[in-house]
Amino acid sequence: MSEDMPDVYGIDLDAQTRCLHYHSRLDIVAIRMKCCGLYYACRECHDALADHAPKVWPLSEWDQEAVLCGACGTELTVRQYLDSSSRCPQCAASFNPGCQNHAHLYFETIGSSDQSV
Numbered sequence: 683m684s685e686d687m688p689d690v691y692g693i694d695l696d697a698q699t700r701c702l703h704y705h706s707r708l709d710i711v712a713i714r715m716k717c718c719g720l721y722y723a724c725r726e727c728h729d730a731l732a733d734h735a736p737k738v739w740p741l742s743e744w745d746q747e748a749v750l751c752g753a754c755g756t757e758l759t760v761r762q763y764l765d766s767s768s769r770c771p772q773c774a775a776s777f778n779p780g781c782q783n784h785a786h787l788y789f790e791t792i793g794s795s796d797q798s799v
Contacts, residue, residue, distance in 0.1 A: 686755045687750065687752075687755040688721055688750060688755075688757070689720070689721065690712040690721040690722065690723060690750065690752075691720055691721065691722050691723070691727060691728075691731055692712075692722055692723030692724065692727035692731070693723075693727050693730060693731070695723055697752075698710045698752035698753055699711065699712040699721075699723050699750065699752030700723065700752070701723035701724055701726075701727050702727075703723070703724050703726040703727065704723065704724050704778070706778060708768075708776050708777060708778035708779075709778050709781075710751065710752035710753050710775060710777060710778075711749055711750060711751060711752060711763070711777050711778075711781065712749070712750040712752060713725075713748060713749055713750075713788050714746075714747070714748040714749070714750070714757075715728055715732075715736055715737070715788075716736075716737040716738060716739045716740075716743075716748070716788075717732075717734055717735065717736050717737040718732060718734065720732075721750050725784065725787045725788065736787070738786070738787070738788055738789055738790050739760050739788060739789045739790060740790045741790050741792070743760070744759060744760040744761040744764075744789070745759050745760075745761060746759060746760065747759055748760050748763075748788075749762075749763035751770040751772065751773065751775060751777075753770060753773050753775035754770060754772050754773035754775065756770060756771075756772040756773065758770075758771070760789055764785065764789065768781075768782075
């Protein structure tokens with residue numbers, strides 16, 4: 683990773699946070715996991731490398747920086763990321779819109795109160 687960016691953990695990472703599991707040109711976000719505070723390229727990387735169960739970010743903490751743009755190193759709050767229309771608000775790099783299908787693995791969904799998955 684670039685020295686400007688926080689450390690990101692994962693399997694077979696490239697400089698923009700792509701990993702073994704997600705490596706299209708748009709797969710350039712890493713998520714700070716609520717459970718340990720470390721950035722991981724994806725949930726599968728966390729599950730393979732961490733020694734604990736993941737937790738999701740509760741709605742009440744969506745103002746915390748928890749998403750990293752792998753293109754420019756900008757840290758976004760959960761809310762900024764979810765409202766970003768799959769584009770970094772700082773550098774305009776495109777994020778994979780399919781990641782929205784996995785948001786529930788990282789962020790509490792409306793009507794849900796379960797913190798661990």
